[in-house]
């Protein structure tokens with residue numbers, strides 16, 4: 288079924304697991320991403336940048352996701368990633384996106400609160416969820432670039448205030464991860480995550496998940512990470528396989544021969560990630 292971010296992360300909290308939030312860049316890779324979740328019996332968050340949403344069309348994106356979610360009997364949330372423009376956020380919510388991220392992390396603290404709160408009011412009035420961000424996540428993503436020296440870790444006391452003042456449904460935190468990191472792995476600041484989790488009572492979100500070591504997943508999940516973003520790993524592998532397929536396929540053969548292998552590669556990665564995200568070796572009572 289078509290779900291909000293609040294709904295899928297509430298389920299994840301109850302079960303002490305996390306929900307994979309996977310970025311799609313086109314319609315081609317989308318159905319197999321959702322079928323991967325269906326095969327695992329897990330909910331999934333599909334997220335798009337504003338640019339991808341405009342490329343496909345907000346309403347088209349919503350229609351496709353809803354159709355697959357209902358047809359394939361899998362819980363899917365459609366989320367707008369890293370939005371800063373109110374007009375685009377409104378366009379997504381009005382078209383039926385079930386969740387949006389307002390990224391005010393670059394703003395002064397009070398301005399971030401005021402703007403995030405405005406987005407929460409509009410989103411909640413229209414049945415959508417909101418993810419906020421505090422601190423800065425490093426690296427580069429579409430339209431977002433943060434230099435290493437400008438990274439600021441999330442302060443637990445700020446997180447408490449931010450959540451109380453804004454009413455966000457989930458909070459993206461900066462604990463050392465970087466967007467777009469795929470050639471190396473990062474050291475996540477687990478002690479800081481524990482500090483934040485001890486005082487913040489809503490689902491926490493990790494960005495730049497491609498750069499996180501898989502052996503760190505259980506500790507992240509056991510300390511309140513309920514939305515786990517993975518984008519770069521899918522993008523890089525889809526492109527690698529597509530490059531090879533396009534190079535070897537005759538020009539008059541159906542395009543399916545080029546894109547299906549890339550889609551299937553993405554499906555396998557999503558399934559692998561979801562297996563880890565279900566956190567099956569850890570007990571339910573790890574949650575607060």
Ligand SMILES: [Zn+2]
Nearest residue numbers: 369466494495
């Ligand atoms: Zn991000």
